Amino acid sequence: MRVTLALSAAPDIVSNPTDIVLVLDRSGSMAGAPPAPVAAAARAAGIVIYCIGLVGADGVDANVLNEWATDPDASHVAVTPDAADLENLFADLAVNISKPGATKIVIDEEVNSDFAIVSVSQPDKGSAMIVDAHRLQWNIEQLGVTGNEGAALEFFIRHTGDTGGTKLVNRSITYQDAEGNLVSFPQPSVRVDCDVVVHPEKCPLPVDVTVGGCKDSIVVDLGDTYLESLGRIVQLDVTVKNVCPNRRVALAIILTEMDENGMEYQRGMKAITIPAHQYPTCRDVLVKRVKFVLPEDLNVSGGTPRSLCGPRNLKVRFIAHNIDTDYRCCELVATV
Template identity: 50%
Template sequence: MGITSSNKEINSSQIRCGGTFRVTLALSAAPDISENPTDIVLVLDRSGSMAGSPLANLKLGANTFIDIIDESTDSTQDGQIGLGSRIAIVSFSGSATANTQLITSVSDLKSAVNSLSAGGATNHADAFSTAMSLFDPSSSNARVIVMFTDGKTTAGIPPAPIAEAIRDSGVVIYCIGLIGDNGIDVDSLNDWATDPDTSHVVFTPDESELEELFADLAANISKPGATNIVIDETLNPSFTILNVSIPSTGTATTIDSHSLQWKIPSLGVSGNEGASLEFYVQHTGKTSGTLPVNQSISYTDDEGNLVTFPDPTIQVDCGTVVNPEPCPVPIDFTIGSCQDSLIVDLGDTCLESSGRIVQLNITLKNVCPKKRVALGIILSETDSYGQEYPRGMKTITVPAHSLTGCQDVEIQCIKFILPEDLTPSENSCRSLCHERNLKARIIAHYIDTDFQCCDSTVTF
């Protein structure tokens, strides 16, 4: 079976600038089919578009697949699928048919394949459902579906949810596609198949290559686990490896602050087996935004398994950096050799000022008792031409008083900040020496009222 799954996950979708997160790499592998009895359902498209040479090439491919599995189970093509493994044939067009149950007879399997004829629509959902119905829930065998198709779904319900449910039950799905101008698209195959797509999906636009694709897939299903695994990971330069945990299997070594190598002597050779590695990463770059975690990640083993890992991204929020008082521009000058003194005119410089604070007091006249007041102050500044510039707005809830009759209420210390870089003055040195002309607008009204809108009435 080789590598049956590979994954890479991070434990956070967003961090602050300089934050940390955990990365988890995971692999699983299964042993040779002779050590791991497997039930395989070949699902074959016999819709109208397969008529002629496509169907003939499909039959060649399916028969080659059966022969390879026959030999892999007991080291000889003796006409029997050995050591507990079995194969079934399902074919489909507008609906699906179980042409055989899960059996071991190579001749019966090939007879079912060779008897197929093309015609009708394409119902992938019924094909998946029929294939799934052939598995024995009480069997301990591994379960595999190999779906071949050349066309888009033209009958039945959408197949993706059916395929997802099958995968979730533990069945491994491989897909073989014959791609044409109006045929099945690769995205659909990837959607149905078990991840990673690179080891579970094969396709070709050339029907003459079908036999080779079926043969390669049979070899992949029957190969033994994986040995001498080497995974090399290099992070995006914006991230640094903080520490690496001891992996569940094998050894992990930090190459430098951005790279590590994970070596696994063997995985899934004698039984289904998984392996995982965790390491912690810190954002050390100056770049924010949505960043890929990896610069690269590669996988090799002695069996030639093709393995890819997901490429997660993380949102890095470095906030908005403001430098209100930048460093002064330097003035260059030189004092000559053997020169005892030097007089340099450094020109003008301006005082730096953080601005001014305006503090307003307001008296609300004749406020009734037991009524809160909503108060708003809108501040603006005018230039020498009368042009107004907004300088802020404050809204305040004035609590109700409980005195007898209406009373004046004084509100004190309403503060507005006026940085000097906002002044409309054209003077190059914006400082406290210049007047600033302000306008304040005040809005006030009661919040509380005893008014109630009566219900509408109808008079006859």
């Protein structure tokens, strides 16, 4: 998955207030000439436009604000739900736009533990490096000191978690610069659809062995190791007695295992359709090679753990009945 991190900065505009326009939209309260062409002309003249939307009772169209504002929208458009939040937003904006761009920028980003950073592209400003599988750092010497500038960094991540769903990409992201600018970043999320993956065998732990210098051979006792993924295959044959001709038979086989206290544990069930035979009279039908798998980690019969040396105490039950019959329920026969 590709992730893009973007920010922008502008020079000090306090000494030249004609370089900035603040637009406050209170949902339909603006009047006069259509604002879109006016905003486009202002941007073309080098004026930086910030748009703030106050939601109010009627809502606000963020797409319209994005159209009016200077790019990138993430740093020039804000939507606030009420007047109290609006006051804080103006305070933060005043702090940021009164500073001469930004220098000595350091951005540290850490992705959530369900993701790993695969690679980082060369950013259009500064340099970026992977710190470890979950963290990267982006350094920019200066941004927006002489003019309005933006910067973007793309990096690629891989999902490493075992579960799916909607997940936040970032665990944390911090920004600092020499001027103390305040920067907020969005919280991107992705929808992950995972296959069900099972890892029955863990990676074996290594044992460190050192061969000394000037030695041709070494003898090391590394202790015990065990066979992995042990189990047994039970193959069953059964004869279904007195099956009439032209009758299919449904056969169920239920397998359980007994522990030392006589408790039964399910080990499997199979349902089989036995084809009809064409003999003139009833015949016995032999059903062969019905197989069940018994992993040894499910062994409740006792004996030595992780070993095939002990017995497995099993019970097998059969259910069989005809599928086809001459009986018809509730059929209506009309004679004319």
